[in-house]
Amino acid sequence: MATDQLSLVFQALADPIRRAILTRLTNGDATVAELAEPFNVTQPAISRHLKVLETAGLISRSRRATARLSHLEAEPLRDVTTWLARYQRFWDESHERLDELLAALQNNRQDDPDRAEAVSMKGNEDG
């Protein structure tokens, strides 16, 4: 398993329970018992998930009396978003191509409904 920081963050996010824990922590700090409560898993299992999140820098932990509180640390998610931003033009492009096709179909339909139908069918064959 890769151990660079970005890989650790992606690895930590690759589990629905760990993502649900992060979502819960957006409402405020929580104990292991509070985090375990909505899930059908044991507190030790939650503790293992918290360890993965802590190693990735996505939570910090502090002690309040006998309870150990988890706190969301969102900064690594900004780094992930920065990394993803470089791919934005590729999903934008595919949307632009779709927008262009829809605009062309719309124009053709206004000019000649039969021709628009032909373009639409050709589009289906190419897809």
Added chain:
Amino acid sequence: MATDQLSLVFQALADPIRRAILTRLTNGDATVAELAEPFNVTQPAISRHLKVLETAGLISRSRRATARLSHLEAEPLRDVTTWLARYQRFWDESHERLDELLAALQNNRQDDPDRAEAVSMKGNEDG
């Protein structure tokens, strides 16, 4: 290992070689040999990485003559960015707090350099 789509995408991104493959594919489709070339790994290892990327929907594969070409599919990265967007206010907030602290220090420094120093030291104690 979780098998929901978002988990598969995060899992696929949790490896520096797989992320480098995606970056390479932003320059155009590529064969396994072309993708293996910059890395000190075998073509079968690259093929295993491509399988993980394909399962996550991050690449598609097509055959041209005897070569098998990989093509970047960026749409799942948009879904990841959408998921991350809900956390943006948490990293923005921590930046706002920092901005406020810096602004306060700046104002104090203009009013009274000695007092600004004291605020700075208090900030360190609180942190």
